[in-house]
Amino acid sequence: MTYKTLSASIIYINEDMINQRIDNFLKKKFKNTPKSMIYRIIRTGKVRINKKRIKPNYKLKIGDYLKVPSIKVLIQEKKYFNVKNYEKNLLNNILYEDDHLLIINKPSGIAVHGGSGLNFGVIEYFRNVRPLEKFLELVHRIDRDTSGILILAKKRTSLVKMHQQIRENKIKKEYIALVHGLWPHNLKKISQPLLKITSNNKQKKVIINDNGKISETYFQIKKQYSFTTLISVFPKTGRTHQIRAHTSHVGCPILFDKRYGNLDLDKLIKNKESCNRLLLHAISINFIHPSNGNILNIKAPLDMNIRNFLQTLV
Template sequence: MQYITLPVSIIYANKDMINQRLDNFIRKKYKKIPNSMIYRIIRTGKIRINKKRIKPSYKLKLGDILKIPPIKILKNKNNILFSSNQAKMLTDSIIYEDNDLLIINKPAGIAVHGGSGLSFGIIEYFRKLRPLEKFLELVHRIDRETSGVLMLAKKRSALISLHQQLRAQKIKKTYIALVHGLWPKKLNRIFQPLSKIKLNNTKKKVFVSDSGKPSETFFKIKKQFDSSTLLSIFPKTGRTHQIRVHTSYIGHPIFFDERYGNNNFDQNIKYKNNTTRLLLHATEINFIHPKTNHAICIKSPLDKTFTAYLKNMI
């Protein structure tokens, strides 16, 4: 028999968990581990509720926060095979969570969902990491190559509310990108319609077209270097690859954009710097919380690769 170790789990007690004994709850969650292990990890304080040690007989209350240590379970065909390092990376990427929302700082290079030849993406991984979440859905998407803020809804009501805000353009996103060339100081808005086609039934290609959908992006120069510009970018619409196509269309593609960039520029840069990831990051999102109606601003820091590259530019 083969075993795998599940990563640390954080569980927010919902109404379906109220008044369940802790030991019974753990027994239902991990059906194939022995009772002796359950009582040992509770007794030794490895399972915490609201950061406190607790007895097996404790009855769960609405809003309790359970922290469960890594658990070894029997491997089966439904287990997603990913390493403990991958699990830790995804867990560490969480920048905000409550009973309604899970918001992460998505690493570059990971798709948000399976498809186009990929078995799993962010949403599939988190569903496995959070097996007790009855509802977990993407609120929006960002490109596989792009890093930064990504929202997941833990309740259908939250998803509906946030989708309404998206349609009303009430959710405001801010991106940071490094583009080739010196961005014109008076160019703070691009309004060009975009169309989308499929290539080889898998990849999508987006291009400016008079018959496309209205697409609007705003720009602000953060810093200019000798032959490149760091931009703050504010998309008003949310078309596929919108930022990447708009910047490329006016002759200032984003660094290391294999689909819309300038290969000649990038090849020279790759030789000088050990960086090839798309230098586009979703750095901030503003929205109204679906439960509290409070204005929320979530910021996601740049990763080490992007930060190190910018330091090399100075």
């Protein structure tokens, strides 16, 4: 592993940084620094606020003067992407924007953030093309292979209020999925706990396991074809890969799902459109605006790839 040392720095706390614990703030700012190092520099007094030592649970206040010592960060080798390659798919896919929120129709195949060998994702892209924005954070995440609605917060206060709605189950989401087989008409709810694991090939996934977290998904049939079913999906909880794992568990995996799907069934599908993307799309979201209290209902149209593929089904 290769490390580089960042010089000592001074950070003036503004309104977009307040009410965060100092340990959480530093862990987020220096993501590639071991947590043990973060806590050590706080404990030994090398981190100072207003020239005073503080504890890890200190909450930042507006006007605070934060001094951070020189610190080592891990340099990770990542795949780099040309920023311009994102412009057509992201700038043209903005569904809603104001001073508080930025909502896009994320294409399939683009990660929401860098990591797992990727240097660039949606959040890094918008920070790059919007350098004057003081604050930009993901409100939630969707899988790289899933398309559809993704919300970014442009103010910390908006992020906090949106996260509160998520915790209180006030945000309603609808997904569209095309699954293998004829979905049973009486199967309207799956409630199975999901446990995160790392498979033998070091791939992260979730499995049905009593030791996992409570997960609940509701379903409604939209249209049945000869060998597949188009369904609306309403996740009550927001676990990683929840929809993909639940549909696979009942023997109706989503088409072209390389992690939870059925490759043999995928091969049987007559694919005139050469569609090989996961057929899962976040089509709508309903929530309370974090500033004005209005109810917003945002819809994201299906991309041409999915629409054309559905037209070939019988």
